[in-house]
Amino acid sequence: MEPLTSVTPLLEVHGLRVALSAGRGSASVVDGLSFGLKPGQTLTLVGESGCGKTMTALALMRLLPPAAAIAAGSIQLADRDLAALPESALRDLRGNQMAMIFQEPMTSLNPVLTVGEQIAEAAMIHQQLSLGEALSRAAEMLKLVHIPSPETALRRYPHELSGGMRQRAMIAMALMCRPKLLIADEPTTALDVTVQAQILALLRRLQREFQMALLLITHDLGVVAEMADHVAVMYAGQIIEQAEVRELFSHPKHPYTVGLFGSLPQRVAVGAIHELPLRPARLKPIAGSVPSPFDLPNGCRFWPRCPQVFDRCKTDAPELTEVAPGHAAACWLMAR
Numbered sequence: 001m002e003p004l005t006s007v008t009p010l011l012e013v014h015g016l017r018v019a020l021s022a023g024r025g026s027a028s029v030v031d032g033l034s035f036g037l038k039p040g041q042t043l044t045l046v047g048e049s050g051c052g053k054t055m056t057a058l059a060l061m062r063l064l065p066p067a068a069a070i071a072a073g074s075i076q077l078a079d080r081d082l083a084a085l086p087e088s089a090l091r092d093l094r095g096n097q098m099a100m101i102f103q104e105p106m107t108s109l110n111p112v113l114t115v116g117e118q119i120a121e122a123a124m125i126h127q128q129l130s131l132g133e134a135l136s137r138a139a140e141m142l143k144l145v146h147i148p149s150p151e152t153a154l155r156r157y158p159h160e161l162s163g164g165m166r167q168r169a170m171i172a173m174a175l176m177c178r179p180k181l182l183i184a185d186e187p188t189t190a191l192d193v194t195v196q197a198q199i200l201a202l203l204r205r206l207q208r209e210f211q212m213a214l215l216l217i218t219h220d221l222g223v224v225a226e227m228a229d230h231v232a233v234m235y236a237g238q239i240i241e242q243a244e245v246r247e248l249f250s251h252p253k254h255p256y257t258v259g260l261f262g263s264l265p266q267r268v269a270v271g272a273i274h275e276l277p278l279r280p281a282r283l284k285p286i287a288g289s290v291p292s293p294f295d296l297p298n299g300c301r302f303w304p305r306c307p308q309v310f311d312r313c314k315t316d317a318p319e320l321t322e323v324a325p326g327h328a329a330a331c332w333l334m335a336r
Contacts, residue, residue: 007038007039008038009036009037009038010037010038010039010077010078010180010181010213011036011037011060011075011076011077011181011213011215012036012037012074012075012076013033013034013035013036013060013073013074013075013076014034014073014074014076015032015033015034015072015073015074016030016032016033016034016056016059016070016072016073016074016075016083017030017031017032017033017070017071017072017073018030018052018055018056018059018064018068018069018070018071019068019069019071020055020067020068020293021067021068021069022067022294024294025294027292027293027294027296028071028237028293029052029055029068029237029293030052030055030056030059030237031052031236031237031238032073032238033056033073033238033239034073034239035232035239035242037181037213037215038213039180039211039212039213040207040208040211040212040213041213041214041229041230042207042213042214042215042216042227042228042229042230043213043214043215043216043228043229043230043231043232044215044216044217044218044223044224044227044228044230044231044232044245045057045215045216045217045218045232045234046218046219046221046224046231046232046233046234046260047219047233047234047235047260048219048235048260048289048290049219049290050289050290051234051235051236051237051290052234052236052237052238053185053217053218053219053234054103054185054186054217055068055237056217056234057100057183057185057215057217059075059083060075060082060098060183060215061094061098061100061183062082062083062085062087062090062094063094063100070083077093077097077098077180077181078097078180080093092126095122095125095126095174095176095177095179096122096126096177096179097179097180097181098179098180098181098182098183099122099173099174099175099177099179099181099182099183100174100182100183100184100185101167101170101171101174101182101183101184101185101187102170102185103185103186103187103189104189105158105163105166105167105169105170106158106159106163106166108170109158109166109169109170110158111157111158111159112157113157114154114155114156114157115142115153115154115155115156115157115158115161115169116135116138116139116153116154116155118169118173119138119141119142119154119169119172119173119176120134120135120137120138120176121134122173122176122177123137123138123176123177126177127177135154137176138150138154138172138176139151139154141172141173141175141176142154142168142169142172144172144175144206145168145169145171145172145175145202145206146168146198146202147165147168147169147172153165153169163191163195164191164195164198164199167187167188167191167195167199168199168202170187171187171199171202171203171206175206175210178210178212179212180212180213181212181213181215182207182212182213182214182215183214183215183217184203184214184215184216184217185217186217186218186219187199187200187203187216188200188218188220188223196223200223200226200227203216203227204227214227216228221260221261221263224245225245225249228245229244229245230242230243230244230245231243231244231245231248233248233254233256233257233260235256235290235301235302236290236291236293236296236301236302237293237301238301238320238330239320239330240254240256240257240302240320240329240330240331241253241254241256241257241320241327241328241329241330241331242320242327242328242329243324243326243327243328244326244327247324247326247327248327249261251324251327253323253324253327253329253331253333253334254302254329254330254331255302255306255307255308255331255333256286256302256305256306257329259284259286259305259307260286262284262285262286263284263285263286286305287305288304288305291304297314298314298315298317299312299313299314299315299316299317300313300314300316300317300318300330300331300332301317308333310332312332313332316332318330318331318332318335321334321335
């Protein structure tokens with residue numbers, strides 16, 4: 001359940017810009033992002049691949065690849081600006097106050113260490129537990145995420161676990177020190193529907209139990225409907241629409257958001273608390289693809305794909321503006 005509006009945000013991001021350097025020069029892959037996240041609240045970043053969602057997550061964790069760097073903005077976690085902290089201070093926070101579940105556990109887990117060794121590491125570093133004490137807690141965490149025979153699973157290597165079990169192990173690792181902020185980047189990608197439902201239910205339960213703030217990154221609107229309190233829609237490195245989840249699903253404003261909903265072949269329920277319009281039976285894909293950050297169009301970045309484009313869209317970039325209470329969109333249609 002979303003916390004009261006009076007609760008102070010745990011995470012506040014203002015004007016975040018991430019620059020990527022390549023042979024073609026430098027470009028902003030994340031450009032001017034601002035959002036907040038409160039304890040116990042879930043914010044989803046949604047959009048097609050290439051919109052900057054994962055780069056945003058890596059920037060928050062300060063785990064950007066060598067060719068990328070934070071070029072502007074602030075990332076305030078409680079009373080600390082993550083964008084300005086030295087690496088030594090970040091090591092104290094990662095895995096402790098903040099943690100991340102990566103998109104593909106098989107490439108995120110170390111293949112030559114047992115699952116137990118990898119889960120125990122955070123408690124040994126941040127809470128000065130002995131190996132035996134940390135392994136005992138790791139077994140408790142594996143039990144918490146419903147891995148059967150946790151003592152046996154601790155001794156296994158990642159390749160000996162199924163995809164669903166590896167993802168549960170990643171969740172156990174991320175939650176080992178009970179972080180205040182959990183970032184989950186496509187946590188159910190490549191999992192079958194049954195396992196996906198189990199993982200999402202597990203995240204909801206653990207979030208309630210630990211009162212964590214959850215930043216969930218996905219391109220799956222069904223996952224958004226099931227998990228989110230608030231939604232930020234990203235396109236070409238920018239947030240182009242932002243609202244509370246039922247408001248966004250019931251009254252999408254930006255043509256890109258409307259186009260995303262056109263990919264839903266049937267009714268999507270947000271929990272069981274309200275009804276949403278029926279989606280078209282025939283899928284309506286959005287023409288074209290997300291532009292390269294090195295070759296962005298002038299004006300609105302979506303105009304080459306937009307079915308409602310007009311002259312101003314091609315020259316002037318719209319700003320994210322409130323178009324209804326608590327609902328913001330960056331689109332010139334709202335100003336006509």
